[in-house]
Every structure is written in structure tokens, then in C-alpha cells.
Amino acid sequence: MFDVTKYTNPAINRKVRWLIYPSIKECYNMRMLNVFPELLFLAPIAALLIRAATASFFILAGITHWKYSDNTSDNTVGKIFAAMETAVAIALAVGFYTQIAALIAACVIVAWFFMKDMRPLPMSTMLLLLVTSFSLILTGSGPISFDLPL
Numbered sequence: 158m159f160d161v162t163k164y165t166n167p168a169i170n171r172k173v174r175w176l177i178y179p180s181i182k183e184c185y186n187m188r189m190l191n192v193f194p195e196l197l198f199l200a201p202i203a204a205l206l207i208r209a210a211t212a213s214f215f216i217l218a219g220i221t222h223w224k225y226s227d228n229t230s231d232n233t234v235g236k237i238f239a240a241m242e243t244a245v246a247i248a249l250a251v252g253f254y255t256q257i258a259a260l261i262a263a264c265v266i267v268a269w270f271f272m273k274d275m276r277p278l279p280m281s282t283m284l285l286l287l288v289t290s291f292s293l294i295l296t297g298s299g300p301i302s303f304d305l306p307l
Contacts, residue, residue: 204299215246218277252302259293
């Protein structure tokens with residue numbers, strides 16, 4: 158970054174510094190401009206969209222585990238995962254106990270990290286699902302749900 162003090166006279170430095178660097182007081186009281194202010198009415202729907210996206214990926218994971226689980230006793234873990242993923246997907250899609258469902262979803266995703274043969278999705282998608290699950294834990298369910306609003 159360009160340092161004004163190295164190249165200018167100290168008497169001129171005070172004048173030049175305020176031209177290059179804005180005052181903190183001036184910036185602090187300015188209102189933040191929004192690029193698309195007409196889209197701010199969609200802010201309450203953000204949690205609903207996050208919930209729907211997370212539920213859709215858990216539906217995909219549940220279907221994948223149901224499809225590839227055999228009727229043998231060796232694959233009972235796969236059936237347990239399929240049942241948990243389906244239950245989490247339904248709870249998130251409907252909006253029933255969303256924060257608890259998101260907490261269970263985060264636990265399932267962490268289990269996916271350690272069980273390589275149980276991964277239904279790529280690692281990057283699992284990281285995004287973990288972030289969306291934590292987001293739902295913190296923000297709640299959003300509109301169109303059976304949860305009480307925060």
C-alpha cells in the first residue's frame with residue numbers, strides 16, 4: 158500500500174492524507190448502500206430456501222442409501238443412515254422441529270466425513286450442507302413451517 162509519510166513533506170502530509178484516506182468519522186455515519194434494494198423483501202424467505210435446499214440433498218442421500226442397501230444383515234448401518242436421512246429430509250421440508258433436524262443433519266454429515274463408504278455426495282457438497290445446517294440451527298426455520306418463530 159502507498160505510504161504518504163515516506164514521500165511527502167510533513168506539512169503537506171496532513172493535506173494529502175485526507176485526500177487519499179477518508180476520515181473514519183465520515184465513513185462510520187454513512188448508510189450502507191444496497192445494490193438491489195428492491196430484493197430486500199425476500200430476506201425472510203432466505204431461511205425457507207436454505208431449508209428446502211438442505212432437504213432436497215438429504216432426500217437424494219436417503220434415496221441413494223435405500224437403493225444400494227441390500228437385505229443382508231451386513232448393511233444395517235446403511236439402512237439406519239437411510240432412515241435418518243429420510244426423517245431429516247421430511248422434517249426439514251415440512252419445517253417440523255427444524256433446529257433439531259438441522260442438528261441431526263449436521264451429525265449425519267460429520268459421520269459421512271469419517272465413513273468413506275457411506276458418502277452419497279462429494280466432499281464439497283457435504284461441506285456446503287454442513288454450513289447450511291449450522292445456518293438453520295442459528296437462524297431457525299423461516300416462514301411456512303410448523304415451528305414457533307424465534
